[in-house]
Amino acid sequence: MHTVLQQVINGLSLGSIYALLALGYTMVYGIIKLINFAHGDIYMLGAFWGYYVINTYHVDFIVALLSAMIVTALAGMIIEYLAYRPLRNSPRITALITAIGVSYFLENGMSYLFGANTRNFPQVVKQHNFTALGISISNIQVLILVTALILMILLQLIIQKTKMGTAMRAVAVDQEAAALVGINPDHVISFTFGLGSALAGAAGVLIGLYYNSIDPLMGMTPGIKAFVAAVVGGIGSVPGAAVGGFLIGLLETGVQAIGLSAYKDAAVYVVLILILIVLPAGLLGKNVKEKV
Amino acid sequence: MTKKKLQAIACWLAVMIVGFVLINALVYVGVIDAFIENMLVTIGINIILATGLNLIIGFSGQFSLGHAGFMAVGAYATGIILQAMPTTVGFFVSIVVGIAIAIVVAIIIGIPTLRLSGDYLAIATMGAAEIIRVVINNMKVTNGAAGLFNIPQFATWPVVYIFVCLTTAVIVNFAHSRAGRAIQAIRDDEIAAEAVGINPTKWKLAAFVLGASTAAVAGSLHASYIQTIAPTDFGIMNSIAMLIIVVLGGVGSMTGTFFAAVVLGVLDTVLQSFGTLRMVIYAVALIVIMVFKPTGLLGRYEFSFARVLDRFRKKKEDAA
Numbered sequence: 001m002h003t004v005l006q007q008v009i010n011g012l013s014l015g016s017i018y019a020l021l022a023l024g025y026t027m028v029y030g031i032i033k034l035i036n037f038a039h040g041d042i043y044m045l046g047a048f049w050g051y052y053v054i055n056t057y058h059v060d061f062i063v064a065l066l067s068a069m070i071v072t073a074l075a076g077m078i079i080e081y082l083a084y085r086p087l088r089n090s091p092r093i094t095a096l097i098t099a100i101g102v103s104y105f106l107e108n109g110m111s112y113l114f115g116a117n118t119r120n121f122p123q124v125v126k127q128h129n130f131t132a133l134g135i136s137i138s139n140i141q142v143l144i145l146v147t148a149l150i151l152m153i154l155l156q157l158i159i160q161k162t163k164m165g166t167a168m169r170a171v172a173v174d175q176e177a178a179a180l181v182g183i184n185p186d187h188v189i190s191f192t193f194g195l196g197s198a199l200a201g202a203a204g205v206l207i208g209l210y211y212n213s214i215d216p217l218m219g220m221t222p223g224i225k226a227f228v229a230a231v232v233g234g235i236g237s238v239p240g241a242a243v244g245g246f247l248i249g250l251l252e253t254g255v256q257a258i259g260l261s262a263y264k265d266a267a268v269y270v271v272l273i274l275i276l277i278v279l280p281a282g283l284l285g286k287n288v289k290e291k292v
Numbered sequence: 293m294t295k296k297k298l299q300a301i302a303c304w305l306a307v308m309i310v311g312f313v314l315i316n317a318l319v320y321v322g323v324i325d326a327f328i329e330n331m332l333v334t335i336g337i338n339i340i341l342a343t344g345l346n347l348i349i350g351f352s353g354q355f356s357l358g359h360a361g362f363m364a365v366g367a368y369a370t371g372i373i374l375q376a377m378p379t380t381v382g383f384f385v386s387i388v389v390g391i392a393i394a395i396v397v398a399i400i401i402g403i404p405t406l407r408l409s410g411d412y413l414a415i416a417t418m419g420a421a422e423i424i425r426v427v428i429n430n431m432k433v434t435n436g437a438a439g440l441f442n443i444p445q446f447a448t449w450p451v452v453y454i455f456v457c458l459t460t461a462v463i464v465n466f467a468h469s470r471a472g473r474a475i476q477a478i479r480d481d482e483i484a485a486e487a488v489g490i491n492p493t494k495w496k497l498a499a500f501v502l503g504a505s506t507a508a509v510a511g512s513l514h515a516s517y518i519q520t521i522a523p524t525d526f527g528i529m530n531s532i533a534m535l536i537i538v539v540l541g542g543v544g545s546m547t548g549t550f551f552a553a554v555v556l557g558v559l560d561t562v563l564q565s566f567g568t569l570r571m572v573i574y575a576v577a578l579i580v581i582m583v584f585k586p587t588g589l590l591g592r593y594e595f596s597f598a599r600v601l602d603r604f605r606k607k608k609e610d611a612a
Contacts, residue, residue: 029411033411083579087582087583090587091543094582097540097578098582100532100535101575101576101579102575104574104578105572105575105576107571108570108571108575111568116568220529227415228419263426266422268419269418273404273416273420276405276408276416277405277407
């Protein structure tokens with residue numbers, strides 16, 4: 001029982017990172033139907049920014065987190081403006097290849113500028129473990145969970161309560177109709193990229209703190225896993241992405257805990273394929289009927 | 293078969309033979325050294341992979357991101373069989389076995405996943421390919437994560453050349469046959485195609501299986517040419533590399549696939565000297581081409597000798 005609870009805590013910590021990333025995927029997909037392959041690399045940028053400001057300016061965790069969110073939000077908006085906006089009316093597969101190009105560019109650009117080696121992330125928050133009822137939980141895990149939850153609640157508030165959030169939902173449903181009622185889709189799409197990228201940047205700083213190591217290729221695997229999480233949850237659905245993220249995190253730690261760590265990636269994909277076959281639109285996705 | 297068709301086929305045969313003789317002569321003279329030969333073989337293998345993928349994506353409209361998985365099947369079939377049977381016969385047996393396994397795997401993956409569409413299919417096939425890779429990574433006979441090495445080299449450049457011609461002929465003929473028209477009809481409108489009596493599942497699966505089996509051939513050639521294989525050679529990034537060739541050349545254009553494979557192969561070789569900057573330049577080139585030429589380098593253009601001959605004949609008639 002203790003080990004199960006312990007694994008649940010570990011799974012939730014990892015899952016909240018996936019959830020933060022998956023939210024960015026799902027929002028971008030919901031609004032322009034693009035699998036933003038460069039999203040995992042935005043997360044890497046966030047981690048590197050955190051590394052940079054903490055080492056150079058000796059700022060504390062909150063400043064590092066917030067500044068990383070601002071920087072990655074700007075990066076996301078610039079990428080959208082330069083690489084994706086010109087392709088708004090092109091075949092979707094073209095935009096996908098461009099996203100892959102952006103991903104290569106960020107990964108290799110960072111390797112070129114700062115070297116491909118792994119670095120130790122500075123430990124701004126001293127780790128100590130709380131033990132209760134035989135379960136140990138570190139303050140960093142608590143920090144990750146709390147930060148992720150706060151960010152998700154904020155995101156939900158932005159999407160549901162603000163004017164921009166309403167505009168985002170409108171553009172996701174019908175871009176042309178939204179434009180007719182006076183919404184500028186370009187601004188909304190740009191804002192969506194900024195919002196999603198800020199969450200990825202926050203996830204980057206959190207993972208740096210959790211795993212202690214960062215490198216330019218760190219975004220590849222979590223990026224794909226988070227995308228899987230978004231699909232499992234129902235791509236385009238914001239609560240779905242959060243649920244999917246936690247589910248994938250729990251699944252991975254669970255498979256690892258029963259001694260099959262070599263198969264943890266395969267388990268994730270098996271669950272993905274099974275869910276897609278049973279529920280083609282994901283757990284919380286909307287099922288769109290095909291009409292003649 | 294009409295005279296026109298025969299003439300076009302004769303033209304293609306002539307091109308293949310001239311190409312072969314030309315490369316042979318250049319190797320003999322020494323213009324093509326080991327370095328360029330390596331580039332040519334890589335281009336050839338990429339052409340086999342990408343034409344198969346273009347059949348799946350461009351002609352049948354199924355967005356598959358799992359091509360590297362089928363390539364892994366062929367590569368490991370060859371690697372394992374050649375260790376037990378290091379002869380030319382063993383090599384060809386291994387190709388056939390690779391194709392057979394790839395067909396079975398493609399059917400197992402295809403039947404459930406081909407019901408999905410668009411991005412969902414892409415992500416499901418990507419997952420399936422990753423499952424293949426993880427299984428290979430954990431099997432004894434495949435030597436796990438270390439992979440297989442010292443695989444005897446039977447896939448020299450003439451073998452690869454002949455296979456490029458063969459697989460291309462099979463795929464292009466499939467795409468322009470009754471079956472090819474059926475899958476294109478399904479791509480354009482599945483419900484309409486079903487209404488005129490085309491079974492979508494059957495034809496989509498046929499295209500998927502054919503693409504998968506050519507990928508297995510490419511995998512066999514890769515294993516025997518490079519002589520070492522490891523599960524990491526067949527990851528998501530490799531599937532994406534094939535997708536890039538297809539989209540860059542123009543989705544649905546086999547001529548474009550050839551063109552893009554050659555362009556990327558040459559670009560890769562030229563950029564070797566740039567070291568780490570190579571991939572940065574490659575990425576920028578990719579983004580710039582996509583932004584300014586969203587339909588790919590050749591769009592839907594398809595080179596056809598039949599058409600060239602037609603035009604030639606018309607000119608002659610006009611003159612006469």
